[in-house]
Amino acid sequence: MSPTPPTDAVEIGTFAKIASPHVIELLGLSGLDFAVIDAEHAPIGIDQIDLLMLAGRAVGLPLCVRVPDQLPATLLRVLDTGAAGVLVPHVDSAEQAAAVVGACRYRRGTRGYSGSTRFAGYGTQGMRATLDAADDVLVMCQIESVQAVQACADIAATPGVDGVFVGRADLALSMGLESAQAPEVLAATQTVIRAGLAHGKRVGVLVNSLDEREAYARQGVTWFIQGSDQGLLLQGARSLVPAHR
Template sequence: MTTPRTLLRQPGRYQVGTFIKTASPHVVEVLGTSRMDFAVLDAEHAPLDRAALDLMMLAGRAAGLPLLVRIPDKNPATILSVLDMGAAGLLVPHVDSVADAEAVVRHAKFRGGQRGFSGSPRFSGYGTLGMKQALTAGDQALVICQIEGPEAVAAAAGIAAVPGVDGLFIGRADLALAMGLEDSKHPDVSSATDRCIDAALKAGKLAGVFTASLAERDAYAAKGVNWFVFGSDQSLLRQSADASAHPAE
């Protein structure tokens, strides 16, 4: 199976995935038959507990679909649990400072970090990897920091420069709210988003955004964005159902 870093870092090609918000390994299996590059299990905004995440991670392995997890908090135990399950990476909400980013990396990495080690979980082949191999495998997991407030925008270049941070993902909805706005496409939000994209690209990191339309995806791709989360399993299902139904009366 392609490793997370080689899959998500192909020069000259942006990567596209989607959020999964339904606690079903079958959804993962179905998406594994698509041309999606990855998916993100949304444990922040969807009812995905540890048992559900574990089953869905099994499905991801079987389907050959790398699964990241948007974790609900930055608790070290949460980070450890998700990575031990074999997640391809973390999407970490509300990383507002360099210190936040450094703490996340510290808890996510073995070498140079403080991640607790056991050779028995899925990430290390259930004890089949030697310790050095397991450490290398574990440290392959991506760490992508969400930028969701003005303080994070101001610190974006510093966050992107933190060793072990693999990318920035701009959460435009929360960013708008933090700026006192109710429109994620407001010019001030767009300007802040562009600053973060520029910071990520200058650092040689992934620059990610959420998008719900092909036109918006293409517009951001033209700006250099190379990591897209396109809609969710719920929105893709609903839109396809709507498109297949009778015309609106």
């Protein structure tokens, strides 16, 4: 997954909330561009992330990880498993964004180097190639508070930030609202979209329908997470149940 945002096509993924390599294999056979392991809101630990990465590589499905926090140790361990990128929640300032980027990069960063990890090819690819690979790790900052919206232009402008992702549910809560579709939330989402595009960065949103995805694509959004493996399973199971039940 290139850190350079696409110019003429959208990237479509889904959240992986079920800690099963088989689910990752199935998603990889679907034609999706990527998936995001949700280590923030699903019971998925580093050992399970490690196994899911193996499944993703087996089917050629790039896997990002939504990490549970911004700690350098968390980012290091996730990236060492071979993640294509990270989606980092609750980035509220350019200073936080810069710290996140620094924790994900070797050059001009603070990420600790080890040649023995999957990311480094278990010692087979050499130090320079591993440093180069780290420069291509996707860093997406999640904007999900009033403070983050106010700082979104500075966050998007932070060197090394590859994109901004709007977390509309937590953004609604930050505004004292109880709907991710409230007019105030949608207006703030537009502010983030404009800021990301102005700085040539990816802009991402979570959508729940094709119509919503197409509407945001017309506004320049190119990085979509649509639903989750849990939702897809539930939707498929419900389709088997007679309507009268």
